[in-house]
Amino acid sequence: MLSKYEVVIGLEVHAQLTTNTKIFCNCSTTFGNEPNSQTCPVCLGLPGALPVLNKKVVEYAVRTGLATECSIAPRSLFARKNYFYPDLPKGYQISQFELPICEHGRLEIDTKDGKKTIGITRIHMEEDAGKLLHDSDAGSRVDLNRACTPLMEIVSEPDMSSADEAIAYLKKLHQIIVYLGVCDGNLEEGSFRCDANVSIRPWGQKELGTRAELKNINSFRFIKQAIDYEVERQADILEEGGRVVQETRLFDTDSGTSRSMRSKEEAHDYRYFPDPDLVPLLVSEEWIEQARLELPELPEAKIERFVKEYDIPHYDAEVLAAERTNADYYDALVKLHGNGKLCSNWVMGEVQRALNENGLKISDCPVTPQLLAGMLKRIDDNTISGKIAKKVFDAMWKSGKDSDTIIEEQGLKQVTDLSAIEPLVDEVIAANPGQVAEYRGGKEKLMGFFVGQIMKASKGKANPATLNELLKKKLAGE
């Protein structure tokens, strides 16, 4: 049934910016403090208080606009969006309407049919509302700590045609703004919130169908569920000859269904007008160019550079570049060590494993790129084997000591000396006459058994190449 209809999805993302202070006053934006401990006359909306724009908010918006190929408006304005709700002290939200700071951008996503470009209609700056708590019988409680914290609203064109594409777009956007350092990307704390506009239309129809707006979904998984549910809901209505109504719907994660929020027609009449408290914002050409110079390397470019300069598979590069802190660690490691593939194996392997086991982020990794590079050099010069290296790595992790100290202290230096390995080989051969006979009878798989025994006897320190060569000779009866 679904294949009868084309799905059309546009997304609005609200990203909370990582500034120290609110957008129009000097109150702190720190999350999780006592209710109403971060307010002032401006963010309480007291009469006579004047909002003054936080310059950093503009810088962050410009940065995001450049990274998404938007044009930056040389002149933009703040407007009042008028509505009444208890979490909005002034009776209006300061936002941007006619002249937003960024317009006409785009983002490229990977879909199952290849690359696809999703248009970005606009990015504008605005203030957040406070928070309502419904935990009291006496009424609803209002905490205004969040009121006036800076948000960036990023509005896409209705260019996505499936939940999967919507997720791909959101993940890409999320990755970019976290890379840019403008948003912490924390979905649970509401730093990255998404509204989805979903409609369907029979294939070939030009006009868009009536859309429903799905509000405030805070995980990638729920966004997919909510969109899929909405598409089916609308298709069912059309199939039964009904008409989809334009409304805001709230997705219930427990039941996996959505319900209409009381449709208040008038709520959409926001009577925007330029805010007389805020002067026009001019962003000069020089400002934009400076911001462009300061843009960090973005994931796409990083992946390309890793593949080209460090000679690693595209897959590795993608995994490593997924998060900026991860990429920075790898980058620093290769610069110190030189072998891109060995480094990527370690970062994606042991480092990741240890981080997962200890629930740490790579920025808190006790084994710094310096320590790790030092140890990898000891593999290169045959001081230790790859196997022993894992032991050294764990010891570095626990003690913070460098690899040379650990190798020295624990006597982990690899034994390459024939005269030291030979007695161990002889011992193992003498102790296992049965297996020796079998091996000589053609069961060559037993080689692994002997290597294991000898390695064990050497406490893992025998150089594998030397050992193998010697063992083969001995077993062949030479």
Add this chain to the structure above:
Amino acid sequence: MKITRAQVERVAQLARLALSKEELDSLTSEMDAILGYVDKLNELDTDNIVPTAHAVPMENAFRDDVARQSLSTEEALQNAPAASDGCFLVPKIIE
């Protein structure tokens, strides 16, 4: 007439203003006169004039991103008609 009584009622409703019958009558005629004046202004040729967004010829008033002391919770709540547990208390909101 530039504006109807129904439109005035709607605008009043959006602004949460409870107007008496008399107030609605007088506001309708007052707003009608204002809009008539706006119509007169519309006769001017403004093709080459940038819309005024602000009455003061000024732009780019910025503040640095440095946190300052906020009000105490007690201070923040001192004008609140009702408060509870460090929060403003409002009639129960049901979504």
